[in-house]
Amino acid sequence: MAVESNYTVTGMTCGHCAASVREEISEIAGVQGVDVNVETGAVTVTSDADLDRAAVDAAVKEAGYALA
Numbered sequence: 001m002a003v004e005s006n007y008t009v010t011g012m013t014c015g016h017c018a019a020s021v022r023e024e025i026s027e028i029a030g031v032q033g034v035d036v037n038v039e040t041g042a043v044t045v046t047s048d049a050d051l052d053r054a055a056v057d058a059a060v061k062e063a064g065y066a067l068a
Ligand SMILES: [Cu+2]
Pocket: 012, 013, 014, 015, 016, 017, 018
């Protein structure tokens, strides 16, 4: 069963920001899909098991942004 997790990422301003966040989160083990809304900062991650928030936080920081 796929699990959907919702996060808010601050600091994204354009499609390039969104692509960076999507790319970093996609590298987390078990992640199947990442949906990013630049305007609201809403990030929905689909994965095959519950995600570790710390792993998502680290991925978002790697991209240069932060979890709200
Ligand atoms: Cu940008």
